[in-house]
Each structure stands twice: as structure tokens, then as C-alpha cells.
Amino acid sequence: MSENIKIPNLSDSTYYSLSRNAYKYDQLKEKLKSNTPIVTENKIGWYVERVQNDEDTGLDSVVLLQAEKKNGKWVKSDNPKNVVVAFAGTDLGKDPLGDGEQADVNNIVLGNNPKEKTYYVVKKDVKDTSKTLGRYTGSMEQTAMLESGDYKLITKTSQIDQADKLVREVKQKYKGTSTIVSTTGHSLGGAEAEYSAVNNDIYAVSFNSPSIVKLHSEEKQKEINNGKYDLYIKSFVNPEDMVGAGWWDEFERHNGTTIYTKDPSVARANREERMDGNWVQQVGKNAGYFIKTFLLHNPDTHWVGNDNFAFDENGNIKNIDGNKLVYDKNLKAMLPAEVVSGSGAIKVTPEAAKQLAEKVNAIINDLRTMKREAENAYQEHDAAINDLKYDTYRQVGHGLYDQLTLDDVNNTLNDLAQSFDKKGNPLFYDVDAEAAYIASLQDTISDLEEISGYLAQIAKDFKSKDKMLANWLKL
Secondary structure, three states: OOOOOOOOOOOHHHHHHHHHHOOOHHHHHHHHHHOOOEEOOOOOEEEEEEEEEOOOOOOEEEEEEEOEEEOOEEEOOOOOOEEEEEEOOOOOOOOHHHHHHHHHHHHHHOOOOOOOOEEEEEEOOOOOOOOOOOEOOOOHHHHHHHHOOOEEEEEEOOHHHHHHHHHHHHHHHOOOOOOEEEEEEEOHHHHHHHHHHHHHOOEEEEEOOOOOHHHOOHHHHHHHHOOOOOOOEEEEEOOOOHHHHOOOOOOOOOOOEEEEOOOOHHHHHHHHHHOOOOHHHHHHHHHHHHHHHHHOOOOOOOOOOOOOOEEOOOOOEEOOOOOOEEEEOOOOEEEEHHHHHOOOOOOOOHHHHHHHHHHHHHHHHHHHHHHHHHHHHHHHHHHHHHHHHHHHHHHOOOHHHOOOOHHHHHHHHHHHOOEEOOOOOEEOOOHHHHHHHHHHHHHHHHHHHHHHHHHHHHHHHHHHHHHHHHHHHOO
């Protein structure tokens, strides 16, 4: 856990609003020019400090400063409480090559290094390199242009790396101040928000973004997998969305905590059905589902819209099916919105405590089954070795084994054995490792039983105190 990451006092719905605004390219430029704020759905004003686009790589981003209200009017603060860098996602109509080919396919799907440089052709004295004359392919026409002396080559990295650099610049600008810098985005923009948040140790909220854990260095991947960023990066995902939940297998994890906007059991059952059959059938069913939901929006499982994301009166993410709980993928449990969102004090209810206790008990039962299987494994092992031994005994002295003796069989088994039991019988597993594994399971079971007891007592105490208060008030 990093102690340097500051958590902003902004709700999930605020990040949702800013993610949607990242797609409003013309409005953002107009707000920057007129120096007037955007007012999000939750009545917070935001000034556009910077709009950064790259027509070659497809980057679409905006740096937003939280405004202050004085005498009923929004004013720009010299020391804003929050600065949010918001990234727009894939827009194939606007940037088919930068968004679709380079970022989505090369980086997100194939996992190619986002820092890899690509050459572009520009006029020699050009000042604005946000749009070049195209990628350098070594064509005769481009070669002639370069030989003329009027053109030159420049390099650019992917928009994912550009997003990372932008966030680094913004964080450096506000270094040493009380301003908290964070990121947000939807889809590809959410991936950029998560990627830059990990690299710059800041808070991030993403919506239906693909997993980009593999794009980080090995050291960062270890930190991510160890849960270092679970408190600081939230990935809100509709489990039915192939982009956010996984287009083939379900994503193992995002950079931080993955929060499904509804119970994923139905989506997982549908995924299993799509993965049934041979490889060609799997490709066909998955491609059909992607076209239906992502391209034809029937139903729309991906867009940063109200069908995929909903919020309670406090701005916390809530279940889009109407359930009071959302699903924390890391904990594998349905939890209240304020718990997964980490907003204010955690409101524990008897129902939540009871559900958590039931979840813990289910895990305990699974661990007990594993422990029994481990303890009984030696019986299956002995039976298998005896079958092997006697099958071989029957063939000794006959056919291909006419020169083989029973001692040869026993000596071979002894040579291959990892250890021996008290009677001297060969064992083909590490006895110490087995004992340590069983002991570890028992320790975990004991710890979870204690936790389950606490949770059950919490639920019981809540009901008892509630009844006592009701009697006292004569309700």
C-alpha cells in the first residue's frame, strides 16, 4: 500500500460525468476558449485548463480544474481542490487507426509496448505536430519528400504512453500543493486512466475499461497483483460487457478493484455457453455477441450510459438491476455501494453482515473440503502405486520383461520416490510440503471461523439493539 496516494473527496457519479464530458470535443474547446466552466450533473463546476488531442495516435484528453463558488458564481481557483485528467475512449469514426488499430489492437489486445515509437513525416519548420502527413512507410513519395529538405521525420509513442506523460506533467505542475490530481475515463480512456494512475501513484476511476495489467513493467504487475492499488483505482464494469469484463476469458483483474454493476452469475453462465464447442464455434459465438452488443447496441452493454451505470443519492455506484448490492470481484462478494466506493463512514447493516458471514462460511466449507481431500490423498496415492507395482509384477519374466526381476521393480520405484513412509514404502510426493499445506489450510479455516463469528455477532447485536431501542421508544 502506498502512503503517497491521495484520495479525493469526489463521488463516483462525478467521475462518471467527467468521463462523459471527455467525448464532447467541440464543447471542451469552446469552454477553454471562453473560460467558462462545465457544470456536471451533481452541480460541481469544472474549468477546462487544457485540451490535448493527437490526430495521429487518437489521444483525446482534457485537464479539468474544480471551480469554487463565490457570491453565487463559479470562479477559477489558483489552488483548486481537485484536478481531474479525463480521457475519451475509442471513437472509430474519428480515429480509426489511432484508436482502433494502434491502441485497441496493438496495445490493448496484443499487449505491445505502448512506449514503442512510430515515425511520422512532417514539414521541416512545422510548429504543431499534433497532425502529421502520416506514418513513415518508406514509400518512394515519402523518400523524395525527405530528400527535398523540406520535410523531416519525428517519432510518437502510442496514445496510452502520451496519456501517461500528460498525467506526469499535470502532477508535476501541482507538486507541493494541496491539489489532488486524479484520472478517469471510459473504455480505452479508462485503460489510459488506470495505466497513468499506477505509473504516477494517483487515484483513478474507470468505466467499462479493458484490463491493461500486462502493459506495465514486471515490477508494477507484481504490485498490482499484490493489491497495492486496490484502494486507489476503481474499475466499474457491467459484467455483460466484453470490453470491460473480457472479450474471451473473463479478465483476471484490473489495476485496482473491479466492481461489477450487478451480479455476474448470469453473464458468466452466458460466457460459458459462448465458450462451449470447438474453436471455430467459440470464435463465431463470441464475435456474434461482440457485434450485437458493442456495434449494434442490442442491448448496449458498453457505453457510459444510464443502462450500464447508476448511482445512489450520495453519488455511489449502485446495482443497475435494482439490487442494493454491487459485486466486488476482488473479494468475490456482493457488498453495499458505500463499502465498495469507500465514501465516508462504512454503513454496516444486519443484512450486509449476514451476507458476508454466509460468504465466509461458504469459503470455510470449500477449504474444509480441500483439507479432507489433502488428508485422504495418501490413500489414492497408495492404491495407484500398488496397482502400478502389481501390474508390473505380472509381467516380470515374460516377453519384453524376461530379464526383469521383482527386485528391479522395487529398486526403480525406490529410486524415483521423493520420500518414504514409516514402513519404508516409497512416496512420490513431499511429505513435509503436504503437512505444511494441510496446516496452512487449518490456520486459514480457524481465522475465517473467527471472522464469521464476529460477523454473525454483529448482525445479532444490531437486531438486539434495534429491538431494545424500539421498546424504549415504545414503537
